[in-house]
Amino acid sequence: MAERDMDRSVSQTVRAQLTLRDMILSGGLRPGERISELQAVETTGASRTPVRMALVRLEEEGLLEAIPSGGFMVKAFSERDIVDAIEMRGTLEGLAARFAAERGVSVRDLEPLKECLDEIDGLVRQDPISVDAFSAYVALNARFHALLTELSRSPPLIRQIDRASALPFASPSGFVMAQSALPEAHQILLIAQDQHRVVIDAIENREGARAEAIMREHARLAARNLRLALRNKTHIDLLPGLALIKTVAD
């Protein structure tokens, strides 16, 4: 912790925030555990002021919780919290799809989305999907969701969706893991891909209500699959931010 890479281009606050977030998400700090400022100072290398700023930001982000008597602790989530977060995010993305459709987007705007989907098609064609292809899929899926969100052209909505994604299990990766952590994973991936295509079609044809409904269904499917995966304990170790869950055992 002495000779860490002192990148002067970013502030100490940002660096401390990144370091602490990594520690929280990787499970280096247990849920419910109090975070000692001095200890954080040692591990991050920054001084107390930037550490405190980072802690405040992480609290607003939803990863930490303020202790009434002072200081912060790592927030603990229940399994239902996770499912709820995914539905919440999907609901907001549904609104984004509706906005995109109602606002009217040009064919040019939809091109990157379609390219994304074409690339995904190439990946999901193979049935026992390789590990490399899978991580490529995760990245492409995240890209698709981000592009769709942007398409709403609504800064408040985009911001809110970003905030909802701060909870790692509610991020697009969480979507994917939820969909892929079951025996019938491959079929689910195909269904999800179909839904993606239909949403784009709905947006292209200015069908706001339809676009929203599809995205809602997309999210409800992801939530359902995650519920099943949690119950069966299948591959849940793939879920990002797992370290934040209170009791993996029910």
Next chain:
Amino acid sequence: MAERDMDRSVSQTVRAQLTLRDMILSGGLRPGERISELQAVETTGASRTPVRMALVRLEEEGLLEAIPSGGFMVKAFSERDIVDAIEMRGTLEGLAARFAAERGVSVRDLEPLKECLDEIDGLVRQDPISVDAFSAYVALNARFHALLTELSRSPPLIRQIDRASALPFASPSGFVMAQSALPEAHQILLIAQDQHRVVIDAIENREGARAEAIMREHARLAARNLRLALRNKTHIDLLPGLALIKTVAD
């Protein structure tokens, strides 16, 4: 600014945050205006550290925007941002209503909601509604929305809705103003009240999809009315957080 009430029960950070928020919302600080830390120190009476913490929190809250070169400025919102924020909040409340219905709530839980609605009934009975009755209505409406949100029993969703309400024009008060800033205000209030009743009915009967649809419609109506009010410039001065809007003149 010398002898402000030094309430030792709350931290300097919280006090600075409240003071600065008031200044922003009341228009004491113009949108796009850079916030000087030293000036904030003078006006709030706190020292630089708590002021900085307050600024970070207000940024996360969405009222401030970070300047790349350092420091913060008051965020500016377009009229469409406001309408979007109201729809966004309504969408999340729709999800809350669905959760409440699906999760199953006892009759006891619904009682406070019904009392709220009964009280509102008493107020909206008079046609030219008095000023006192109107502010009572605003308070009761806020209470109803808060109770409904709580009914979802979903901490992540409740948190997200609270955050969405941080933008003052997206708060329940914003809902009301949007609904009441038109000539046919009284009729609109009656419709809104009807929708409130139907939502409770849907929740009571475990009809999740219906409860959600009604709340969505409730929000879309509010958004539509606000759009009209903004176009006609009728009573838009009643809208909370008006000072944050970039151009009142289109």
Next chain:
DNA sequence: TGAACACATGTTGTATACAATTTTGCCAAC
């Protein structure tokens, strides 16, 4: 007259010192 550079000024990011509050451990009393 205009543009460019240097300097001065003000502002923010960071570090640290201090004070107050909370927590913890220990000892005594019931």
Next chain:
DNA sequence: GTTGGCAAAATTGTATACAACATGTGTTCA
């Protein structure tokens, strides 16, 4: 043995000093 209280230690909230950076202005040269 348990509980209450007291004291010490640790931790957080606050204030301020310092350093790096950005900004604006004035002067000088083309």
